[in-house]
Amino acid sequence: MTNRYAIQIDDCQFRYQQNSDSVVLQIAHWEIKKGETVFVYGPSGSGKSTLLNLLAGILLPQRGTIKLDEVILNQLNHRKRDAYRAQHIGMVFQRFNLIPYLTVADNIKLASHFSKQGIQNLQQRTLELMNALQLDAQILKRPASQLSVGQQQRVAIVRALMNQPELLIVDEPTSALDSDARDSFVDLLLEQVKAMQATLIFVSHDRSLAQHFSRQLDIQSFVVAGEKHAV
Numbered sequence: 001m002t003n004r005y006a007i008q009i010d011d012c013q014f015r016y017q018q019n020s021d022s023v024v025l026q027i028a029h030w031e032i033k034k035g036e037t038v039f040v041y042g043p044s045g046s047g048k049s050t051l052l053n054l055l056a057g058i059l060l061p062q063r064g065t066i067k068l069d070e071v072i073l074n075q076l077n078h079r080k081r082d083a084y085r086a087q088h089i090g091m092v093f094q095r096f097n098l099i100p101y102l103t104v105a106d107n108i109k110l111a112s113h114f115s116k117q118g119i120q121n122l123q124q125r126t127l128e129l130m131n132a133l134q135l136d137a138q139i140l141k142r143p144a145s146q147l148s149v150g151q152q153q154r155v156a157i158v159r160a161l162m163n164q165p166e167l168l169i170v171d172e173p174t175s176a177l178d179s180d181a182r183d184s185f186v187d188l189l190l191e192q193v194k195a196m197q198a199t200l201i202f203v204s205h206d207r208s209l210a211q212h213f214s215r216q217l218d219i220q221s222f223v224v225a226g227e228k229h230a231v
């Protein structure tokens, strides 16, 4: 029987320095079903990006398990974790998603470069996704640095979706957009996630976006009682 969960975290503890007393995240149990869309919120410095990096296998917990579908990510070696990430996870960060001097087309091609099989029908898929995210195909030839912030963020989503990831991790991509642009960005993103039956973990400070998602997570429920973070 296939696993119905995209994410299962158990007894997990993370601190940045091995010997430090300061536990950033403590997660007794958290599970997310496949196809859920999760809105993660919490004050600055409360551990949202840390959670995303743990889910991507970029950071490793000192204790516990982070299981994605059938795989315990933190028990894979470095090379296997990198390969797993390239093949199963799409990521969009707050900034620095695109290489500014490369064209949009070349930035998107990078996704296939990191994938094991390469992407079949690269060109067709690029155009379909660009169309779905309301990007004009004309911009494919332009360097990424010449796009608006909103266009760059949508290109970053196109690139993250190229490999048809089961899990999409998105960190505060809308902060530079006005509220109408934010809503339409999130709508377009959610349409694509649904079409691919992917699971989405989306971090934002903007609580007004939360209504679009199937589930919300207050990251402070993962913060050890008594730990204080700057707001």
Ligand SMILES: Nc1ncnc2c1ncn2[C@@H]1O[C@H](COP(=O)(O)OP(=O)(O)OP(=O)(O)O)[C@@H](O)[C@H]1O
Residues within 6 Å of the ligand: 016, 017, 024, 042, 043, 044, 045, 046, 047, 048, 049, 050, 051, 229
């Ligand atoms: N590389 C690091 N080394 C040591 N401590 C770190 C490191 N990165 C983050 N921290 C600390 O871990 C805590 C959680 O940081 P994190 O970046 O996950 O917060 P966040 O909720 O994503 O914040 P923001 O909303 O401002 O992006 C903070 O106290 C931060 O200072």
